[in-house]
Amino acid sequence: MDPYLLNAPWVNTLRLVLEVAATVAFALSGVMAAARKRLDAVGVCVVAFVAAFGGGTLRDLLLDQRPFFWIRHTEFVWGILALCIGAMLFMRQRHFEPTERAMLLPDAIGLGLFAAVGVDIATAIGMPPIISVMMGVTTGVFGGVLRDVLCNEVPQAFSDHRPYALCAFAGGWADVALRQVQAPDWAPLVACVVLTAGLRGLAVWRNWELPAWRV
Template sequence: MNSPLIDQLVYLFDLFGTAVFAFSGVLVAGRLRMDAIGVIVLAAVTAIGGGTIRDLLIGASPIFWIQDTTYLWVILGTAAFGMWLARVPRRLPWYVLPVADAFGLALFVVIGAKKALLFGSSGMVAVVMGVITGAGGGLIRDVLAREVPMVLQKEIYATACIFGGILYTSSLHFGLAHIPAMLISMLGVLLVRVTAIFRHLSLPSFTLRD
């Protein structure tokens, strides 16, 4: 059983991941010159879209952000902060947001897989739910932005989710407690994703010959 302190830390990190994902939605909306409503919509679908699909598929009720509206306030606050930050002529190093996104991705994968297992899903389904939780929101964001979703291109993103989900479910299968399994999974996702970011790694593309 998890300690209250660990549960609280995971919750705070979950909110941090929500803010990071929402901010990536803000950036896409800004690039497309959307109005404030467009910014909020893209921020919201990026941050909670994957978790919403997961909860609908596994039959979780109520959906997590309906049960805890703190997620919505974090999204609104991030959208407002992002629109303000866009007017500030100071830029962060290019790697800050991708690395923060990788951390949020690692945590979202574990949360999605864990929740699926709690609702009686098999290990394979839990891995799929982890991938959906981590990458589903970005996929919806890119579709709304009329772009080819990043997870369907050469970017090593969904691959990191799959790897992390397998590590988590396998660790539990072999008798590890939740916390060690969570840490192993998150480290696996971070290792794959951060390595791909800094070394500019990508998967080979599939191309049909004429």
């Protein structure tokens, strides 16, 4: 890929904007999960942090990339902290029943955004396509998996028989394919986000289910 385009400022800006939006959506999923388990304030903050940054941090650990996003941008750590304190105060003020439904849209967009960022980083350091796609899926899904492991639950992404990681898998392949055909620089990111979030939206709207085990 043309190095000029990779270094163009708007590409980096776009990546940053994508990561902010996705981070907030995922952190809130951590707050909800912690609240359902009645964790204390420390648990809420840690689980929110892990839900937001766990996928990307695991990806960077596996790919040996440093420094992590949240070490380069410590304002995100402060942001998550503020978000958690705000959410806890708000939940104390009024009885707030966190509904799964309200989280579906930001979560679907976040999944697509994170997958695109993960594919992008893995491709940039020369990973083969299947590994880039796996890193995209890992970025999108493992924040939630680590969140559920810390909450002592079977990870929702592995057990609810709804397409979730599979949407990111499809989006990741679209991203990788567009890179192969020398599409313009913005195309792979946009395709990955739109396809992943679109498929996830369809899956929820049409009630798609993964095949179940025979009992």
